[in-house]
Amino acid sequence: MTIRFTNTLGGAKADFVPIAPPKVGIYVCGPTVYDETHVGHARPAIVFDVLRRHLTWRGYDVLFVRNITDVDDKIINKSNELGVDSAVVAERFARRYDDAMRALGVLPPDVAPRASGHITEMIDLIASLIDGGHAYPGEGSVYYSVESFEGYGKLSGRGLDELANRERVEAAPGKRHGLDFALWKAAKPGEPWWPSPWGPGRPGWHIECSAMSVRYLGQPFDIHGGGADLIFPHHENEIAQSEAGVGKAFADIWLHNGHVNIGGEKMSKSLRNFVLVEDAVGEYGANVLRLFFCGAHYRSQMDYGADGLNEARAIWERFRAFLRVAPAGGEANDELLHDFGAAMDDDLNTPAALAALHALVAAGNRGEIDPAQARAAVVAGLGVLGVDTSTEEGAADIVGPLVELLLEQREDARKAKDFARADAIRDKLTDVGVQIEDSADGPRWYRA
Numbered sequence: 219m220t221i222r223f224t225n226t227l228g229g230a231k232a233d234f235v236p237i238a239p240p241k242v243g244i245y246v247c248g249p250t251v252y253d254e255t256h257v258g259h260a261r262p263a264i265v266f267d268v269l270r271r272h273l274t275w276r277g278y279d280v281l282f283v284r285n286i287t288d289v290d291d292k293i294i295n296k297s298n299e300l301g302v303d304s305a306v307v308a309e310r311f312a313r314r315y316d317d318a319m320r321a322l323g324v325l326p327p328d329v330a331p332r333a334s335g336h337i338t339e340m341i342d343l344i345a346s347l348i349d350g351g352h353a354y355p356g357e358g359s360v361y362y363s364v365e366s367f368e369g370y371g372k373l374s375g376r377g378l379d380e381l382a383n384r385e386r387v388e389a390a391p392g393k394r395h396g397l398d399f400a401l402w403k404a405a406k407p408g409e410p411w412w413p414s415p416w417g418p419g420r421p422g423w424h425i426e427c428s429a430m431s432v433r434y435l436g437q438p439f440d441i442h443g444g445g446a447d448l449i450f451p452h453h454e455n456e457i458a459q460s461e462a463g464v465g466k467a468f469a470d471i472w473l474h475n476g477h478v479n480i481g482g483e484k485m486s487k488s489l490r491n492f493v494l495v496e497d498a499v500g501e502y503g504a505n506v507l508r509l510f511f512c513g514a515h516y517r518s519q520m521d522y523g524a525d526g527l528n529e530a531r532a533i534w535e536r537f538r539a540f541l542r543v544a545p546a547g548g549e550a551n552d553e554l555l556h557d558f559g560a561a562m563d564d565d566l567n568t569p570a571a572l573a574a575l576h577a578l579v580a581a582g583n584r585g586e587i588d589p590a591q592a593r594a595a596v597v598a599g600l601g602v603l604g605v606d607t608s609t610e611e612g613a614a615d616i617v618g619p620l621v622e623l624l625l626e627q628r629e630d631a632r633k634a635k636d637f638a639r640a641d642a643i644r645d646k647l648t649d650v651g652v653q654i655e656d657s658a659d660g661p662r663w664y665r666a
């Protein structure tokens with residue numbers, strides 16, 4: 219078993235070598251809590267939940283950290299708009315985010331640090347950046363000097379000049395280079411603030427993740443994840459801050475999921491073209507949504523639309539039909555899960571992993587492998603993808619024996635030449651979706 223990941227840092231697919239196995243530390247950028255949770259947020263949540271479940275299934279002891287950004291310009295703007303304290307805005311939407319994650323079957327993180335609870339760590343990191351000549355105060359704020367860090371641009375694969383030409387750069391009083399970014403922002407009237415050596419203010423967004431990840435995972439740690447839209451500037455800046463501030467590598471592996479588009483455009487709050495998670499779950503159910511996202515490789519872009527979702531629904535119905543009729547009580551063995559595991563080990567290839575589970579269903583239905591063992595393997599594989607099969611558990615125990623009982627009665631009726639009764643039993647079973655095929659070995663049945 220060798221797990222391989224495509225590392226955004228360097229771009230190569232390479233073997234995963236944890237820093238201190240069996241422990242694996244994962245940090246994923248969580249939400250900025252100022253608005254409702256939409257399907258664009260569901261994708262990274264599900265992708266990194268599947269990553270965590272897979273590594274756990276492979277025997278690793280995963281420490282999963284996902285922060286909550288509760289100090290940010292967007293939250294302050296919303297609090298002004300609503301006329302309530304920014305802490306009220308953050309609390310309200312953090313709770314809504316948790317509700318959405320629960321509805322999607324995303325496991326809660328081991329640690330969910332909030333920026334507001336880690337200001338001290340951020341101030342310490344900023345102070346060491348100033349000491350090392352990587353940051354400078356200006357007009358009550360503190361800026362990071364991108365020219366001071368040789369590796370700036372290594373994650374996005376672009377040099378400083380190219381970035382300066384491509385990216386929108388904001389001028390600010392006291393700032394030296396266009397790409398220099400705020401580590402600390404001087405307090406403005408009506409905004410939340412904390413005391414600091416540079417005067418009252420609040421942290422910038424990027425320093426929050428640098429401070430919170432290392433606080434719980436140490437430096438370096440194994441895996442940093444997030445959406446592809448965070449590569450620049452957020453993750454580029456996290457690397458610059460942490461590596462310059464601490465003098466060590468930051469995260470070994472960077473994993474980024476592709477965008478979710480709707481009608482060909484990126485789903486986002488600013489475009490207001492989003493679908494809320496609660497509406498999507500209400501319409502399709504969490505299992506269908508998870509199978510929809512697992513139907514594409516995490517790095518690819520996806521289009522959220524009825525075609526793909528209906529396809530995912532049909533896939534779920536096929537699994538359900540099998541889970542309901544195949545006998546329970548079997549054991550999943552490594553051999554049956556070999557193809558599934560190999561696909562997941564190969565940079566989380568969930569489409570290939572799903573194909574392996576479909577092959578198990580087909581072989582179980584045809585009796586090529588013991589249906590009870592096939593069922594157990596399918597349940598285990600779907601569990602790694604976070605698909606909840608518990609609702610189908612009871613059905614498998616009851617439906618199978620009941621159908622067998624009716625088939626025995628039908629055979630008895632046929633032997634007694636009571637063909638009317640035999641046909642009536644068959645018709646009733648057909649009505650509820652159980653198809654019967656008579657063969658030399660007696661009747662076989664399956665769910666249509």
Ligand SMILES: [Zn+2]
Pocket residue numbers: 246247248427452
């Ligand atoms: Zn972050």
